[in-house]
Amino acid sequence: MTAIAALRLSLDVDLSGFVGVLQRLQVPHRVSEEAGEQVLWVPSEQQAADVRELYRRFPKGDPRLQALAPARSQGRMRTVLAASKMTALVLLLTLLVACVTLLGDNPATLHWLTFADFRLQGDYLVFIPPADSLAAGQWWRLFTPMLIHFGILHLTMNGLWYWELGRRIEARQGAGWLLALTLLFALLSNAAQYLFGGPSLFGGLSGVLYGLLGYCWIFQRLAPTPAYRLPPGVLVMMLVWLLLCASGLITALGFGSIANAAHVGGLLAGCLVGLLGGALARRHR
Missing domain, CATH: 3.30.70.2080 (Alpha-Beta Plaits)
Known part of the structure; x- marks a missing residue:
């Protein structure tokens, strides 16, 4: 048409x-x-x-x-979904992975999606270097940890934030650009977590979310657009949460290990891409 x-x-x-x-x-x-x-x-x-x-x-x-x-x-919801197809697709894949991995409790399917493959040895996980998996053609591991979630709360919170940020970017710059940003931030945040955290079991959309947050934040400051105008409280809350997680308090309270390197890596990558994108948009104006 x-x-x-x-x-x-x-x-x-x-x-x-x-x-x-x-x-x-x-x-x-x-x-x-x-x-x-x-x-x-x-x-x-x-x-x-x-x-x-x-x-x-x-x-x-x-x-x-x-x-x-x-x-x-009802018609409005259909309109929103039609304008947010890529956002919805990523969330649908995330939900599908949550089902087949039983929210991280099914090692038989989980090991195919982790950054570093692993095998069970008694009660321990033995990780295989990512270079070996890449040499075997398993390139998807660079990105798929973003689809893994451990627990319903982890899945729900990340899903809600991706819906909020993803559809803003999709509406403003298109589905292709949202997909490119999602894959880029997934790659960089996953690599950062592996490099700084070592071989471990990590996953979630959090690194991507901090990337999208940093992108919208810096882009909006350089080239103001209604789509990326976030309430100040949202940015403050996300940054405070980042600091709380990095301090170790959240882990100490029993909420599990936090992929802090992925969060920081995603945020820094998002700010850098937002700086470049915002500067180009401002120049075109």
């Missing part, structure tokens, strides 16, 4: 209110960044004309349509 550019606007324009109008009216659309502009795409010329007329009348949204939100909640 051919997409028609209905609107081309500066990146400084806040489209969130108008996009809310389109969502509540169930108008199929997507927003992307093209050559330093926000471009709103629709499937046909007729819809493009309708969207332009709507934008002329309600550039910041129509308060009268707010009352329709509860009645259209």
Whole structure:
């Protein structure tokens, strides 16, 4: 299906209110960044004309349509899912891995996804150097630890944060860019944890989450965009949690070992990529 550019606007324009109008009216659309502009795409010329007329009348949204939100909640959820396919796919894979590994309690399936393969020797895990697995063509191990979770709370918290951050990036810069960032931050945070923590059983989306957080934080400071505008309390809470985990307090309270190197590695990588991406976006403006 051919997409028609209905609107081309500066990146400084806040489209969130108008996009809310389109969502509540169930108008199929997507927003992307093209050559330093926000471009709103629709499937046909007729819809493009309708969207332009709507934008002329309600550039910041129509308060009268707010009352329709509860009645259209199901349609709105479908719209959100349609615009967040990559985010949902990553979460679906994470849920699938949680099922087949029994949240980390099934070594028979778990060992295929860890950064360093292992075998059971009595009550102990004997780890195999990652170089040996890579030489055997098991390159997926560089990324798959992000899908492993140990416990329902671990899975739930990471899943909720990935949904919040991932769909922001997917809406602003597309599914391909979200996938690239997810894989990059998974690779770097996993490598950091192995290098600084040694052979061990680790996993989770936390390293990726800190990467996405750092990316949105720095990108937003250099090239402000509504999609990456996080409440100040969110950033403070995540950084405080990072420090608490690094201090050893969380482990001492009985919450298990924390992959601190993965968290820090992901955050530093996210800040660096956000710095480069934000600088480029600012230059294009």
